[in-house]
Amino acid sequence: MIALVMFAVALLLLLFGVPVAFAFGGVAMMFAFFTPDVGFEVFNILPFRIYGIMSNTTLMAVPLFIMMGLILEKSGMAEKLLMSMSSLFKGVRGGLGVSVVLVGAILAASTGIVSASVVMMSVIALPLMLQAGYNKGLASGTIAASGTLGQIIPPSIILIVLGDVMSVSVGELFMGAVLPGLTLVGLYITYIMIRAYINKEDAPAIITDEQVNIIGLLLAIIPPLLLMVAVLGSIFAGIASPTESAAFGVVGGLILSGVNRTLNFEMIKYALFETMKLSGMIFMILIGATAFSLVFNELGGTDLILEFFSHDIGNVWVFIGVAMLSIFILGFFIDFIEISFIIVPILVPVMEAFGIDPIWFAVLIAMNLQASFLTPPFGLSLFFLKGAAGKSITTMDIYKGIIPFILLQLLGLGLVILFPDLVFAFI
Template sequence: MIATFITDYFVPIMFLSLIVLLLTGFPVAFGLAATGLVFGVLGIALELFPTNLFQVLPLRIFGIMQNETMLAIPFFTLMGIILERSGMAEDLLETMGQLFGAVRGGLAVSVVLVGALLAASTGVTSAVVISMGLISLPVMLRYGYKREIASGVITASGALVQALPPSLVLIVMADQLGRSVGDMYAAALGPGLLLLVIYIVFIVVLALLRPSWMPALPEQARSQTTATGASGRRSLGMLVLVCTFIGFTWAGLHNEVMAQVFSKPAHAPSDQIAITALIVASLSALLFASVNRVTGWGLLSHLAERFVFALIPPVILIFLVLGTIFLGIATPTEGGAMGAIGALVLALARKRLTWSLLNQALENTAKLAIFVMFILIGSTVFSFTFSAADGHLWVEHLFDAIPGGELGFVIAVSAIIFVLGMFLDFFEIAFIVVPLLTPVANSLGIDLIWFGIVIALVLQTSFLTPPFGFALLYLRSVAPRSDYIDPVSQQTIPRVRTQQIWKGSAYFVVLQLLVVGIVIAYPQLVTGGLHKTVSLSEEEILLQLNRPAPDLDSLDARRADDPLSNPFEAQASSDHDPMAVLLQSMRSSP
């Protein structure tokens, strides 16, 4: 009787067992693996599975080890930790504060912009929220910012990590959905920038309606002035105009220059021209500021020089890393490695690279990489047994009852991810939930790139939602829990209550939901630039058709002389390939 019941409801019992195991606090990686192994053995005992069910499981695990895409995670993590620990956040925030602090809400806008830059360089929510909480929250409280607004701005800017490349969420999402990381990054750029603009517009409008909530910085706090007492913004504005002109000039001459360099006609796509133009403009600003400092010409104000040296190097690094990935020049793994090397060079150039910093960065990177690898192995074991039991069919039947077709499915999935995101880490959701939903989305004809971006935005929203949002917990860990005396103003600053953090994040949760709704209603915002068709003229088609075929006789002769030139005849050496050794031993075993 019990055996019949378990056989009939094998998949839901397996799924509920996993949920119960996770709710008891059992480690996620081991809970996934234990559930998969126990129910796999149980299925073999009940004759639901063949006795050799787990025979190919070691090959799956070796396949995980050989997944080059996952190498991007430790590389981008190392890049972000080095940039964050080398003082980039402090330099950027101080410079942005000098630039925008004269207007109401300027400091909040600076926090959002710096948070976006940190998000684009670190890819880790906790690092951004904790850094901004330690650096910017005391400054905002010192100058009279409303606690709810200060808390909301910091948590919202930290949560931008989920939607702005090179987000670790997008790397894992692309791997689980079977899509290109470069396409996922390119698709996330539009919604991420839209969200950033909406944040800034909201802050500006709120500063106009409630000026006492976000006062301007006092004159004595804006110390970056020229010898005549001017702010130095005119000099910075002229530099921006000159570099913008150089960038547009390069964009117009790009194809001609490339044709001269490579001695053949060049017709680069618009996105490649835009990225190279931004890099040229940024390098021009850095070169001009460096020459001005060395020669002592005095053409740039102290504010302009500080702005260039604090902002341009990390921006150039981000452009190089993401640009090479977008343009297909480098894989995400190669881009991440280049970013890690670039971060080391920047930290060394600023004389902030110490053995202690490097040791902490490598240790934290190794911990995160091991954490991800164990969860991925556990989820592979679980999904192996779950798929063998036709669990994907059970999931499809569950969603068949939801009305609305594709839209109903996406809304239901968004609601589920939203709730889970307040309790589970995004790695756990990506490795457990996303593989279960992907076959259903694929069968409904949903674009998986768009589907992944929606999930990332919903996860970002859940990270901000009280009372269990991870970003709120990170800020709570560094926000003052008791009254303290500010070391600069010598005034007593009241503590930040948990309810104030919750209330401040609620404003930005509404903005998040607005962007999620826009992305769901207008999928072309995500997929518009991805599915490009290549148009060929009639002459180009005829040229391809009339191209002579290779000489097959000479090809056969070359293969006879060199067997390794034929991939079907080549004999792969198994001496150094663990997968090949394991496969050979399995084939030869009786």
């Protein structure tokens, strides 16, 4: 039971705002010191674990995909995409909202960085939607949910992390996440169109005499789609590993930025520094989580949980339900990185004991973690949206607007649970 107390103390420190890496690392040291059966000798293996992290070729894809996303963020691609898409759906009620969802999906497949996508969409799309007379809640919910698609649509940072933590192929995870991601896109579009049909004041059509510029539309859509096909297609075809494809994506992002005439020293400096900061944060959390798991396992925490689910409960669906509910609730308070590095390793032995397919289970976790970006009061996408939107919308507008999209995500999660073939269609 000491292991459970240790886990509770770590969560309590997180709620008090202690940095994640130091919370988990500090708790590990404290419980190792005060528990005679453990002692600091448990950390003798830690340098080898850290070296394993440093030499992990799968995790090398993380900073590369982050850099690719940051380069594309500054390339002006999102603005061109949205303007072209909105002209395609002019005269259709809810058309601007649909174009925002589609652009969010393309950005997700091109960048994979949620913060960048949400901020870009907030700056570009929100003024257009409010100017067109969209309901503030619907506009903010659409932007937050669309910008968060980068959590599930490949190339997703969370899928790379889960692939490493659960020891499964990142390429297969990418392939497994395609249809669930597109299912969410379809659910979002359906909701927007139904709401626009029921109440036309919430999502009025844009009336303009301007003709659709087909050439401009193709020039805006084709380059990011080519990059997406090149990066993901090379992984799916087995031509390149995720790390090699990520490196190719960085080069492709630089080329796209050069074509858009946004490539300069300041942009490269920004991408490099932000990549260093984000990657440093992720790997510091991973090191703290590794120290935590060493002590937690030494105290018998994993064995206790395995015993509880596989013998005391003995029902696979109860385990899946409890696991999904726990991740969903924890997503209200802590980030997806902490959940991936701390909670998921605890669940993996139980998953293996029940014979659950790790690819399917990983996609379920990724979809659940996506909801954690949207759940009030601590959903990061909501903070990104409010920070970028300023005074044009209130926090309450955001909370009201995001609730239907959270329900849609839970519906999407339920569909993947009921129809596992959605994950295995391309594998």
